[in-house]
Every structure is written in C-alpha cells, then in structure tokens.
Amino acid sequence: MVKQIVEAAENGKIRCDACPVMCFIADGRSGACDRYANEGGELIRVDPLTIIEGTVSAGGKIVPFMPDHPEDEWNGDLVNARKPFITAVGAGTTYPDYKPAPFIVSQKQRGVDMVTVVTEGIFSYCGAKVKIDTDRFLGPEAAAVRVDGEPVGHVMTGEYGSQMLSLGGVHHLTGGSKKEGRVTCDALLRLCNSEAVEMVIDGGASIIVQAGKAPVINGAEEHRMRVGCGSATIGMFAKQWKDMVDEVVVVDDHITGVLSEHQAGKLLNIPPTGIKIKGRRSTPGRYFQVAEPGTGWGGTNIDDPLIILGDFDPKTAYPGLRMLMVSTTGEQYGYYILDDQLKPELQTLLPAPVQESVEIIAENCEPALATVLFMGGAGGSLRAGVTTNPVRLTRSVKQALTHVSCGGAPAYVWPGGGITVMADVTEMPSNSFGYVPTPALVAPIEFTMRLADYEALGGHMEAIIPIEQAIELAERKIAPVAQGSWPTSERNFKWGA
Structure with a gap:
C-alpha cells in the first residue's frame, strides 16, 4: 500500500488530497473513491502499485521471459522488454497538481539512463470507443446509448463488419444531471475494467458489452463477424x-x-x-x-x-x-x-x-468480439507532474522522444495538439481504472524517455528514484497481460537528435 502525505486532520479524520473532492476519512475507512483509506492516521493507496515483469507463465511458475544480454548494444527500445516495468496502476495522482508525479523511476538500459514517469491521471475528458463485431442493426447513427435510462454516449458510423459506439466524454460526465454523470462514470469504469455493461440504444437494440467477449444483442450472443460484404x-x-x-x-x-x-x-x-x-x-x-x-x-x-x-x-x-x-x-x-x-x-x-x-x-468468419478502447486527454495538471514546463512534454511526445503507455499497454497518441491517447483495455492489468466522485475516471499513464531528454524538458530531477526502490514498494508483480504485447516484446522507437 502506497502512503501519501496528509495535509490536514479534523475530528480524528485525515484529509485526502488525491482529488478535488478532498474527503475527510476516519480511521479504518476509505474515501468516496474506495481507492484511498485511513490506516492508523496515515493515508494509504488501497490498490497496490503494479510492476510488470518480463516473464511469462510456464506450468504455473513464473520464469524469465528472455535473458538479459548486457553485451548487446542497445537497440533503441525505450522500455526494455527484459526488465521490470513500473506501471501507474496503484501509483496515486498528482493532485493538487503542483506535486511531481508519484513515481519518477530511473533505470539503466543497455548502458543508457532512462526515466519512466508514472501517475494515475484524473480524466474528466475521457471516454471509450467500442467496436462491436456484428452486422446486426444496433441503432441509427447518432442515436443515444443509455444505461439505466441515462444517456452515456451515441452510435457512430459503422465500420466493415462492426458497429461502433462512442461512450462517455465530458458532456455526459459533468454537463448533464448528477445522475447522468454518475451513471456514465460507473459504466465507463466497468467497461474499462473489462466488466459487462448492459445498454439500450434509442430506436435500436439492447446489448451487453464486455471487452474481449462476444457481444449479446437482444438477448442472443453474437458468434461470427461477417466474411465480407x-x-x-x-x-x-x-x-x-x-x-x-x-x-x-x-x-x-x-x-x-x-x-x-x-x-x-x-x-x-x-x-x-x-x-x-x-x-x-x-x-x-x-x-x-x-x-x-x-x-x-x-x-x-x-x-x-x-x-x-x-x-x-x-x-x-x-x-x-x-x-x-x-x-x-x-x-x-x-x-x-x-x-x-x-x-x-x-x-x-x-x-x-x-x-x-x-x-x-x-x-472464414472471425469470432465476434467487443473491443473497448479507453480514450483520454492528458491535460496541463497531469503534465505538470512530469515537468515544470508542461508544453515541453507535449512536444517531446510528438517528436517521439517520449513514449506513452497506459498500464504498460501501448497507447496511440492522436496527431494535433495536446496528448490525446487511446489504449486497448484488455492489454492492461486487471482493475487498472478507478474513479473520483467528481465524476471522472482515474486511469494509469506512463511517460518513458532518456534521462537527458527528461532533464531537457524541465523534469522533476529531485524526485527521481531508482527502479530497485520502486520494486521494493510494489506489492503487485504480474506477468505481461497479453503474450507478445508491449512491454514483453521488442519495439524500436526513433527520435531526433
């Protein structure tokens, strides 16, 4: 359990500053998010800090995935697949934003000093893009998607053999009624944690969606994605x-x-x-x-x-x-x-x-599946936990000097301004997502770069700790979620001088 610094106490309770709600928590109780608790007067992070080790399971035993070869020259893989990788799952947040990220970890890879900055971002601007493999009509484009009667998103344009949904977003989370925001946040949390969510589409079908599972449409499980038109x-x-x-x-x-x-x-x-x-x-x-x-x-x-x-x-x-x-x-x-x-x-x-x-x-028809991609925008407050000059982080990401991941899973970074990312939730550790009652999702995000590049963008150099120290704090060490997915496989990343 990760301990936090407590800013204030009142009536025997301690105040959590992990999000804008600022709960006062009694001893032995957790805050509104169920992710921070008071243990003997100390604020602790309930979910464990998670390390992904470069291992795979063999006969129930965890064995090395690939031996290290220090004599080899470094090939440019920003996160060495053969070494432990610290995720942001269980790390904690940067709120109230002036603080450095909870963990800024150094590690030498093939003789090159690297840094991974991890934090659990509070994402108000977030949602899920859902791909449902089916030819069946789910509802007209732009029709509202509802959970418990509340609108949580809409139907998008169809793709080849699939129907698409856009769920969440700031307008549903905070722009509607309190119930709409609460239901939207809960639906997103369950979807991103690979749980089943039942939805009803205006003028269309009732569906049950679970990442990596066959969709259920009007009570019938879908089995096949069409071979073609x-x-x-x-x-x-x-x-x-x-x-x-x-x-x-x-x-x-x-x-x-x-x-x-x-x-x-x-x-x-x-x-x-x-x-x-x-x-x-x-x-x-x-x-x-x-x-x-x-x-x-x-x-x-x-x-x-x-x-x-x-x-x-x-x-x-x-x-x-x-x-x-x-x-x-x-x-x-x-x-x-x-x-x-x-x-x-x-x-x-x-x-x-x-x-x-x-x-x-x-x-020739592939199995029908539901795919859930988490999508969120890493804003100024999150970036401030990485650097004293947030725009430099954005530039570093766009220049491919900094690699972005979510819970160890590769994140696609959208072109254009800001750091808008998408990640497949099935490639992330279980229960990677949490929430705050704002309402907003809490999601892990990691930034990995060379130490020299981190210093150049104005990073919090005083907060860097070695990977060995982070491993000692981690209570949860897992093998890669998906065989062959990053960070278990070699991936080369190029960058400018």
Whole structure:
C-alpha cells in the first residue's frame, strides 16, 4: 500500500488530497473513491502499485521471459522488454497538481539512463470507443446509448463488419444531471475494467458489452463477424459455386451480391438466370438497400430472403434452375429450385458440396468480439507532474522522444495538439481504472524517455528514484497481460537528435 502525505486532520479524520473532492476519512475507512483509506492516521493507496515483469507463465511458475544480454548494444527500445516495468496502476495522482508525479523511476538500459514517469491521471475528458463485431442493426447513427435510462454516449458510423459506439466524454460526465454523470462514470469504469455493461440504444437494440467477449444483442450472443460484404463474398467463393449451382445471392444490408451478374460470374462464364433483385442497383451484380437494416439476414430486417426477389424473367429462367441464398456469415442459408411456374421452392436438404460451401463461409468468419478502447486527454495538471514546463512534454511526445503507455499497454497518441491517447483495455492489468466522485475516471499513464531528454524538458530531477526502490514498494508483480504485447516484446522507437 502506497502512503501519501496528509495535509490536514479534523475530528480524528485525515484529509485526502488525491482529488478535488478532498474527503475527510476516519480511521479504518476509505474515501468516496474506495481507492484511498485511513490506516492508523496515515493515508494509504488501497490498490497496490503494479510492476510488470518480463516473464511469462510456464506450468504455473513464473520464469524469465528472455535473458538479459548486457553485451548487446542497445537497440533503441525505450522500455526494455527484459526488465521490470513500473506501471501507474496503484501509483496515486498528482493532485493538487503542483506535486511531481508519484513515481519518477530511473533505470539503466543497455548502458543508457532512462526515466519512466508514472501517475494515475484524473480524466474528466475521457471516454471509450467500442467496436462491436456484428452486422446486426444496433441503432441509427447518432442515436443515444443509455444505461439505466441515462444517456452515456451515441452510435457512430459503422465500420466493415462492426458497429461502433462512442461512450462517455465530458458532456455526459459533468454537463448533464448528477445522475447522468454518475451513471456514465460507473459504466465507463466497468467497461474499462473489462466488466459487462448492459445498454439500450434509442430506436435500436439492447446489448451487453464486455471487452474481449462476444457481444449479446437482444438477448442472443453474437458468434461470427461477417466474411465480407455480399459482393466480396461472391468474389471470394465464385469458383467454388461455378459448377454446383446456377445462381447465388449473398444477402447483405450493405451490398447484396448476385453471382450471375457479378464480374466474377462473368469471367467464369456463368450464364444469366433472369433473376430480379428489389433494391438499388449499383454496378453489375451489386445492389444497395434491398431491405431495411435489422437483426435478420445479413444485417437486414428480413427473415425470408425471397422477399428481396422479383419475378424471374421467363425469357431466361427455366424450371430446375438451382439457387443458393446465403447471408454474409453463413448463419442463414437456403437452397431453392425453380418450379414449372419459375417460383423458387425451398429444398429441405442441401447437396453436400453446397453445404460445404456454406460451411466454408462460416469458417472464414472471425469470432465476434467487443473491443473497448479507453480514450483520454492528458491535460496541463497531469503534465505538470512530469515537468515544470508542461508544453515541453507535449512536444517531446510528438517528436517521439517520449513514449506513452497506459498500464504498460501501448497507447496511440492522436496527431494535433495536446496528448490525446487511446489504449486497448484488455492489454492492461486487471482493475487498472478507478474513479473520483467528481465524476471522472482515474486511469494509469506512463511517460518513458532518456534521462537527458527528461532533464531537457524541465523534469522533476529531485524526485527521481531508482527502479530497485520502486520494486521494493510494489506489492503487485504480474506477468505481461497479453503474450507478445508491449512491454514483453521488442519495439524500436526513433527520435531526433
């Protein structure tokens, strides 16, 4: 447990200065955030300071991930994967902002003096970007996403095979009612700590999202991410279908594909079938808007695919014509033969080759997952814990002199002004996130650089401690969360002179 300096005491209670709430905490009790407590008159950080060791588990034992080779020349990896790495998880905050970061740790790597500055930032400007692998309609773009009836975000533009949500942000955290802020903060905290959160989208679906797990949509667990759009599916599997059927329709909310009209079919000399598709024709064999978005076939609102067909052209079609209709995941399919009136009749059994082709579509679909990316802006107060001249830290990050991570996970830094970062929460240690009742999230962030660069940007040189001292304080030492993810793998970073 990490001890903090106490600024004030009143009526036997001590005052916590880790955030703007400034709780007075009685002995044996914790503050409103449940992360700081009074233990015998001393303020302690309840969650343990966490070290990531360059090890992997083997047969239940922690063994060295890779031996150190001091004779090798340093390759420029800002955080040596073979050495312990101190994360900001459990470190504490910089509030009230004039203080240096809780831990500024020095470590020699391949003969080069390095510094890692760690702090748990209080992020009012933060949220989560959520990717949900599904073709099913979740809700219209910009529709509100609600938890316990409160708006916590909105639906974003869809991506290839996925639906996207933007959750949190300062306007939901502090710009609405107290309940909206409280619910938003709680939902973000649970999502970022990889817990399940149930949400309802205005005009759309009810969903359960958990990072790294399959999404649950309207009570049904999603299993597959589509292999491609209807047109792409035609292109991928046209050769397999050439001799086993006369026509294939791949139903898709985006682009429905028709084999005989598609360029792939033309090049394979597949003759016209006289088929007619209800929808907006794009290019040959590709149709938009064959149905409304929904949770049925291929992300449409239909359960019977024949609804999207018009009458077959009697000048071209013929009795006995074989047609496969299939969705972009292979979950829905039907095999039809035209009768004497040129009406498709559903066959109860698929020929073995046709069944195999449907199974190949399914095989090429990746497992459906929900991905949660924490996104936050590192503001002036957090940067002041790193340097006396905060803008220099921003410049150092943009010049790639300083590497940014969140709980040891690689962080993507957005271009443009400020330090706006995104990190995959599944690559971070468990329970990396906390909160303060402002409301705001508390999230770990680390800055790693050469000692000389740290001094040049006006760093708090007097607060530097050696890695050995930090390791002694750490109560939680873990192996890398994801095999092969940073900091367990070598990553080279370039910087200017």
